[in-house]
Amino acid sequence: MNREEKEMNSKQEVMENLLMADEYMGQMFPHVKKVEMILTGGSSFLLKGLGNKFTLDIDTISPIEPNVMEFLESFAINNHALDVTKLPTGYEERMVQFKSKCNVLDLYLLSNEDLILSKVGRCSSDDIGDIINTGILDITNIDELIELAEQLCTEDKSFISKWSYFKKTILGEMVA
């Protein structure tokens, strides 16, 4: 198998998939001028330049028209995490636009702090592993992370135990 036959998702692959979806979006839904897409999960780590880990799909937490969403699913884009991802109020103001050559897809990435909190909220070993292994903590404002986590604890009671576990076991000395 040569390199060209390898199609696994690196940052470049994620971008290629988004551009392809964008191109066909214009043809399939000419009346749709813009689709806001807030990216989360593994693909957003890649687009932030954090690691070169393989990810199976592109997750968004944006509500998207069902027929458009069904079409985007064929490009491995999904918003299944929309209903289960809890973020502290104001995350839209903290997210950053991801500049790309897309015409229709308007891409945004969560702030590092919010991205970490989205992972802590799932609290699976894979999600915690992503936080540790990608090095995102090294470029995160820990004070802001704690402040936002405490805000989220007041907004979503189910987050309290997850945050407490994360703070104790992972942040450890960083917050001592």
Place this chain on the structure above:
Amino acid sequence: MELFQKNHSWGDGRLMTFQTVYKQYIAELSSHLFEGQSIEDIIKKVNQSHRIKRYVALYVTQDKETFYYYYTKRRELGLNDVFNQLITALLYQTNRHSIKKELVKELGINKEMIEFPCLDHEINEIKKDLNSFSLYYRKIRMKQKEANHKD
């Protein structure tokens, strides 16, 4: 098996089938995620990570022989949940998803094989992974067509 056995040219004279590409995809996944670990070692850790569960679900669908080899041993290997999730997901809205349709036919899956209900997000997980493969397959075919065109 229309999709599974359909031949497409790699552009260099070799023929590929859908199944060949599917196996290639699974092999690439394995090397990215598990760096040379054997499937037996990966299966031992199946309940430690949802990523491993998702990989094993794809792995067992690569052909009928592999599927039934692990299906008959699912209890002793701790793969009950994986098979139940996989079978339920493949039988959910099968006709709306070409790869699901092919896998259901190829593997001879039926509703009697579902042992207990599974959650919506578990059904979606399998669909997401099949969609990812579907995109991978389409991209390979597009690149091959472009290459053939240039020739």
